[in-house]
Amino acid sequence: MxxxxxxxxxxxxxxxxxxxxxxxxxxxxxxxxxxxxxxxxxxxxxxxxxxxxxxxxxxxxxGKEELFYQTVARRAGELARIRVETLEALQASGPLNLRDILDCFIRPYVTLALSGGDGWMAYGRLVAHVSVDPRWRDIAAEYFDPTAQRFIAEIAKLYPGTDPALLASGQVYSVSAMLAHLNSAWRVEALSKGGDLAQIDSLIAFCAAGIEAMISPPQG
Amino acid sequence: MxxxxxxxxxxxxxxxxxxxxxxxxxxxxxxxxxxxxxxxxxxxxxxxxxxxxxxxxxxxxxGKEELFYQTVARRAGELARIRVETLEALQASGPLNLRDILDCFIRPYVTLALSGGDGWMAYGRLVAHVSVDPRWRDIAAEYFDPTAQRFIAEIAKLYPGTDPALLASGQVYSVSAMLAHLNSAWRVEALSKGGDLAQIDSLIAFCAAGIEAMISPPQG
DNA sequence: GTCTATAATGAGATAGAC
DNA sequence: GTCTATCTCATTATAGAC
The missing domain is CATH 1.10.10.60 (Homeodomain-like)
Structure with missing residues (x-):
C-alpha cells in the first residue's frame, strides 16, 4: 500500500x-x-x-540546505497530483477553455491555502521565496516546472502556433498573481481601506483575461 | 537648487x-x-x-536595517516622480483609458530596469523582497503606497462605484506580474525553451485585460 | 571621513552518552 | 532516536588612532 x-x-x-x-x-x-x-x-x-x-x-x-529542500518537496508532490487530477477530471467531462484550465491550476492551491491549515498557507509564502530567488532554480525545475509545463501544453492546444515564450510568460505572470493573492493580503488591505478582499474567481478572471489579451492582441 | x-x-x-x-x-x-x-x-x-x-x-x-531602508528609499522617490509625471503628461493630452494608466505605471519602471543600468534592474529584485515580506510593510507603506493609491484613484474614476478592494487587488496583481516580468526571466526561459521573451506590451496587455475582467465580469 | 582592530553575539555543525 | 555539550566560524557592531 x-x-x-x-x-x-x-x-x-x-x-x-x-x-x-x-x-x-x-x-x-x-x-x-x-x-x-x-x-x-x-x-x-x-x-x-x-x-x-x-x-x-x-x-x-x-543540514540546513537539505532541510529547505525537504520542506519545499514535502507538499510539492501532493500539490502537483491534485492539480493534474483536477485537470483530468474536468477534461473527462468535455473540452476545456482557457479559464477552465487556469481554474484547475489555481483553485486547488488557493483552496488548500485558505482551508487546508496553516501549513498550506505558509507553503505559499515559501514558494514565493523559491520563485523569486534564482538560487533555488533547481528546486523550481524539479518540483514546479513539470506541472507548469503540463498546463502550458494544455493551453497551447487551444492556441496552436502561439509563441511558446508568450504562453510561458502568461503562466509566470499568473503564478505571481496567485502568490500575491495568497501572500499580499496585507498590501491589498493597505491600499483599500475597509473593502472586502478579492475572491478567487476574480483572480482567475484576471489571469485568464490577461493571457487571452497577450495571445490575441486587439487588431489595429 | x-x-x-x-x-x-x-x-x-x-x-x-x-x-x-x-x-x-x-x-x-x-x-x-x-x-x-x-x-x-x-x-x-x-x-x-x-x-x-x-x-x-x-x-x-x-546599522544594517537602516542601510536596507536607505537602499530602498534611494530610488523610490525618483521612481514615484517619474511615474506621476508620465501620468500627468499623458493626461494633459486627453482622457486616458485603463491601459494608458497602467502603461504610465509599468513602463517607466521596466524601461529603467532594462536600460537604466544594473542598479535599476537590481532594484526590481529588491522591491520584490519588500513586497513579499510583511516585515517591510512600513517601507512599502511609506515609499510605494502613495503612488499606488494615486494610480488606483485614477482607475477608480473610470469605473465609478467599483469595490475599492477589487481595484487594489488588481493593482497588487499587476505589480506582482511586473516584478515577475523583470525578475523571473530565468523561469520563463525554463518553461519555454528557445522562444523570445515576452515584451513589455504583452505585460501591460495582461494587466489591463486582467483588471477589466475583474471589474466587469462576463454577464451570466 | 577613513582605517585597523576587536568585542560580543549568534550561527551551523558535530561528538558522544543514553 | 534523542539529548547535552561543545567546536568552529561568521556575523554585527563599536572603539579609537589617524
Missing part, C-alpha cells in the same frame, strides 16, 4: 515517534523559512518552534 | 568623496540585498563589493 520511495535498503521502518518528530521539524521549518527566508530562519529557531533539540534538526534534516 | 531634506543643522555639506563612498556602499547593498535578501547579504560582503572597510558601512549606513 505504501508507495514511498525506497532509495536504500533500511533495517527497519522509522518509528512512529521518529516520523512525528520529523513532521514537527518540517512544520516549524516551513513556517520560519516562509516568514523569514532561508538565511533569516536559524536552525535554533526551528528547533525551538518544533520543541526539539538543535541536534535533532540536523539529524532529520541533514 | 538643492531640494535635499535637511533634517538637522549641519556644520557643512558632505564632501565629494564622502558622497561617492556612500553611493558605492548603497550600490553594493542594493545588489546584494536584491540577490540574497536582508539576512542573506552580510555587511562584510557589502563592504567588500563596495571596496571599503566594514566600519564605513556602519558609519554611512547606520
Amino acid at each position: 505504501t508507495q514511498k520511495n525506497i532509495e536504500k535498503p533500511r533495517q527497519r521502518a522509522p518509528s512512529q515517534r521518529s516520523l512525528q518528530t520529523k513532521a514537527k521539524i518540517l512544520d516549524a521549518a516551513e513556517c520560519l523559512f516562509a516568514d523569514r527566508g532561508f538565511e533569516g530562519a536559524s536552525i535554533r529557531d526551528i528547533a525551538a518552534r518544533a520543541g526539539v533539540q538543535v541536534g535533532l534538526v540536523h539529524h532529520h534534516g541533514g | 538643492t531640494q535635499k531634506n535637511i533634517e538637522k543643522p549641519r556644520q557643512r555639506a558632505p564632501s565629494q568623496r564622502s558622497l561617492q563612498t556612500k553611493a558605492k556602499i548603497l550600490d553594493a547593498a542594493e545588489c546584494l540585498f536584491a540577490d540574497r535578501g536582508f539576512e542573506g547579504a552580510s555587511i562584510r560582503d557589502i563592504a567588500a563589493r563596495a571596496g571599503v572597510q566594514v566600519g564605513l558601512v556602519h558609519h554611512h549606513g547606520g
Whole structure:
C-alpha cells in the first residue's frame, strides 16, 4: 500500500515517534523559512518552534540546505497530483477553455491555502521565496516546472502556433498573481481601506483575461 | 537648487568623496540585498563589493536595517516622480483609458530596469523582497503606497462605484506580474525553451485585460 | 571621513552518552 | 532516536588612532 520511495535498503521502518518528530521539524521549518527566508530562519529557531533539540534538526534534516529542500518537496508532490487530477477530471467531462484550465491550476492551491491549515498557507509564502530567488532554480525545475509545463501544453492546444515564450510568460505572470493573492493580503488591505478582499474567481478572471489579451492582441 | 531634506543643522555639506563612498556602499547593498535578501547579504560582503572597510558601512549606513531602508528609499522617490509625471503628461493630452494608466505605471519602471543600468534592474529584485515580506510593510507603506493609491484613484474614476478592494487587488496583481516580468526571466526561459521573451506590451496587455475582467465580469 | 582592530553575539555543525 | 555539550566560524557592531 505504501508507495514511498525506497532509495536504500533500511533495517527497519522509522518509528512512529521518529516520523512525528520529523513532521514537527518540517512544520516549524516551513513556517520560519516562509516568514523569514532561508538565511533569516536559524536552525535554533526551528528547533525551538518544533520543541526539539538543535541536534535533532540536523539529524532529520541533514543540514540546513537539505532541510529547505525537504520542506519545499514535502507538499510539492501532493500539490502537483491534485492539480493534474483536477485537470483530468474536468477534461473527462468535455473540452476545456482557457479559464477552465487556469481554474484547475489555481483553485486547488488557493483552496488548500485558505482551508487546508496553516501549513498550506505558509507553503505559499515559501514558494514565493523559491520563485523569486534564482538560487533555488533547481528546486523550481524539479518540483514546479513539470506541472507548469503540463498546463502550458494544455493551453497551447487551444492556441496552436502561439509563441511558446508568450504562453510561458502568461503562466509566470499568473503564478505571481496567485502568490500575491495568497501572500499580499496585507498590501491589498493597505491600499483599500475597509473593502472586502478579492475572491478567487476574480483572480482567475484576471489571469485568464490577461493571457487571452497577450495571445490575441486587439487588431489595429 | 538643492531640494535635499535637511533634517538637522549641519556644520557643512558632505564632501565629494564622502558622497561617492556612500553611493558605492548603497550600490553594493542594493545588489546584494536584491540577490540574497536582508539576512542573506552580510555587511562584510557589502563592504567588500563596495571596496571599503566594514566600519564605513556602519558609519554611512547606520546599522544594517537602516542601510536596507536607505537602499530602498534611494530610488523610490525618483521612481514615484517619474511615474506621476508620465501620468500627468499623458493626461494633459486627453482622457486616458485603463491601459494608458497602467502603461504610465509599468513602463517607466521596466524601461529603467532594462536600460537604466544594473542598479535599476537590481532594484526590481529588491522591491520584490519588500513586497513579499510583511516585515517591510512600513517601507512599502511609506515609499510605494502613495503612488499606488494615486494610480488606483485614477482607475477608480473610470469605473465609478467599483469595490475599492477589487481595484487594489488588481493593482497588487499587476505589480506582482511586473516584478515577475523583470525578475523571473530565468523561469520563463525554463518553461519555454528557445522562444523570445515576452515584451513589455504583452505585460501591460495582461494587466489591463486582467483588471477589466475583474471589474466587469462576463454577464451570466 | 577613513582605517585597523576587536568585542560580543549568534550561527551551523558535530561528538558522544543514553 | 534523542539529548547535552561543545567546536568552529561568521556575523554585527563599536572603539579609537589617524
